[in-house]
Amino acid sequence: MxxxxxxxxxxxxxxxxxxxxxxxxxxxxxxxxxxxxxxxxxxxxxxxxxxxxxxxxxxxxxxxxxxxxxxxxxxxxxxxxxxxxxxxxxxxxxxxxxxxxxxxxxxxxxxxxxxxxxxxxxxxxxxxxxAAQPSTKKIFAATPQTEAAPLPTQEQEIALFEPISIPDVDNVIRHTALENYVTQLSRNSLFGSTIFAFSVRRIESFYDALSGFEFRGLLADTAEVISNTMQGHQFLMSYAGNGIFVVVTESGWRPDMEKLKDAVNLALAQTEIYDNSGERLQPRVVTGKPIRLVWKVGSSILQSLADAHSSAEEAAVRKEQDLGNIWMVREYG
Amino acid sequence: MEGVLAMPGLERVREKFLGLLAERRSAIALHTLAALDAHSPAETEAELLEAQNILHKIAGTAGSLGFDTLGNEARASEEAIIATLQNFSSANLLPLIEQLDVFVGMCGDLLTVKSDRTG
Structure with missing residues (x-):
């Protein structure tokens, strides 16, 4: 009931x-x-x-x-x-x-x-x-976190795939809200928008090395850098879990993904982010393919969100493979 | 009647809507005439904004109560005011006044039908 x-x-x-x-x-x-x-x-x-x-x-x-x-x-x-x-x-x-x-x-x-x-x-x-929540918390990225979840404490752990809420960063909203937003775009024929995603490279390493509190701080700082870098453009963004930030842009802005990635990474390099022991963290991002929402209807809108997510994840994997290949070539050389 | 909705208590809301529509119709007519007679563009704009706010309310509920045509016409009139105010000139004011006049007439027709039924 x-x-x-x-x-x-x-x-x-x-x-x-x-x-x-x-x-x-x-x-x-x-x-x-x-x-x-x-x-x-x-x-x-x-x-x-x-x-x-x-x-x-x-x-x-x-x-x-x-x-x-x-x-x-x-x-x-x-x-x-x-x-x-x-x-x-x-x-x-x-x-x-x-x-x-x-x-x-x-x-x-x-x-x-x-x-x-x-x-x-x-x-x-x-x-x-x-009151409507099941007692077992779901932790996979496809399942949004409860809206009424309490703010984390230092003791609370979070799952790598959890689309946690990142408060107090301009234009960053909950992943549930972003899903609702893109769904509504289709209903109201508000086409012309673009979806893409950033993936934080080596997110598993950060996740393994940091406490839940530190990991959340890293994501909040990264979100703030991304948001600040895109200031001046109309966009909404959410954290989808597994180091992925999904962005929906206003019609008219088609970002150059390479330049945007470089600008965010430059800003990240200039931002001092530390863990609780004072060790500096140096997150870097890659971007997936931008997906135009023109002519997308119904479920294909949400599919575009998933595609943008996957594209960024794949870009992160490719980046690490490319870096691995460079080391292999140097060793053989 | 269009799009009749079967919901307990809805008839009472419809009655209240029609009661308010008589007041709102008069208000739209008064603001429209005042816009036409205004002595400055600022006065005209203020009067049209008042009419727009009333149309906005009608457009927001008429469709839910089964008055789809009235709601669509209210929305079209609201959008016509917005468009006129964005590119204001005395030349594009007259077609807008005519459109609002048609809307006021439509409200009158609906209220007459209601009056005939209840009278």
């Missing part, structure tokens, strides 16, 4: 709030609380602090504090740093949707919506709510 969620819906249109109330009854009686503005929503969240909300439905276009500002404010609250937030938008403009994802949105639904669509989106986020 599916767990019921406690949901806060925020929209300045009372008709939307009434519709959502009816929809919630129809899809199985989630507990719904409503607010008509961002300011009211923050008050309601505070009032419900003892039994926090498990999901947010937020209108993007509202007077005063809009939905993008609201999701940013919600993310700043410790209790809701990872609570699923579905944006409600009547707009197809990509810039609003991008901003919402960058601010911390998990998914979005386009208005006017249908009950079946809303049910599907709620079903997707429901599995991210702790």
């Amino acid at each position: 599916e767990a019921k969620m406690k949901i806060l819906a925020v929209d300045d249109d009372p008709i939307i709030l009434e519709l959502l109330t009816q929809f919630m009854d129809a899809v199985g009686g989630h507990e719904l609380v409503t607010a008509e503005s961002g300011a009211e929503a923050l008050e309601v969240i505070e009032q419900h602090a003892m039994a926090p909300f498990e999901c947010f439905l937020l209108d993007i276009q509202m007077p005063g504090m809009d939905g993008v500002e609201l999701v940013r404010a919600i993310r700043a609250l410790k209790a809701h740093a990872h609570t699923p937030a579905i944006m409600l938008t009547a707009m197809s403009e990509k810039r609003y949707i991008d901003s919402a994802f960058a601010a911390g949105a998990t998914d979005y639904v386009t208005k006017p919506f249908e009950v079946t669509e809303l049910k599907t989106r709620l079903g997707l986020v429901q599995r991210l709510v702790p």
Whole structure:
């Protein structure tokens, strides 16, 4: 049986709030609380602090504090740093949707919506709510980590293939959110974007040598360097596990992958990253092939994400083989 | 009626939507006329933005309540306002006013049908 969620819906249109109330009854009686503005929503969240909300439905276009500002404010609250937030938008403009994802949105639904669509989106986020989680944690890259997972402590180990969350880095979102984002691109014909991935070379060596805490720090620093290197371009990025960072770019920017890789590696070389014993870590990345999303539809969009992931992994393997061959040639020489 | 949805309680939401539509229709008409009579582009823009916000709300819910045609026309009118404001001139204001007039008329027709049914 599916767990019921406690949901806060925020929209300045009372008709939307009434519709959502009816929809919630129809899809199985989630507990719904409503607010008509961002300011009211923050008050309601505070009032419900003892039994926090498990999901947010937020209108993007509202007077005063809009939905993008609201999701940013919600993310700043410790209790809701990872609570699923579905944006409600009547707009197809990509810039609003991008901003919402960058601010911390998990998914979005386009208005006017249908009950079946809303049910599907709620079903997707429901599995991210702790109460709906199986007790055994899955560790493979294809399975997103729970949204509500606690922040790691020094003692907590993470799996190499785990798509861990990297907070507080510009344009870096959870892998689940990126998957939702690219899926929505197909639905809204927002074509023209490109997907590619970076792979951190010798990630297994770093993983074996470092504690979970240090490994997470290495990934966060690498993410920050990649994000900073791409500043000035519109993109969203996530960590997909196994040293892979997947990037979705805005239409119009087709990066030169070699130059981008060199720029990131130069920035990494200039960044001082240390483990807990003070030894300097020197991560380097390779890039896979860029994949244009034009004409991709349905499941092929997610396949493109997987292809970009695989391409970067293969590039990392090739790089190490090439380096191995160089040593062999020198030894024989 | 288009796209009839079978959901308990939805009829009450539809009634409320139509009740609000009468107010929103009047407001759109007033803002449109004020935009036409404005003394400066800034005034015109402010009035059109008010009308756009109302159209935005109608477009966001009409389709979910079975009023697909009204919702599509509201969306088209909203987008027409955005396009006009991006490239504003008195020459492209008149076609927009005509489009909004058609939308206001469409709302009126829908409300008349409702009134006939209930009256």
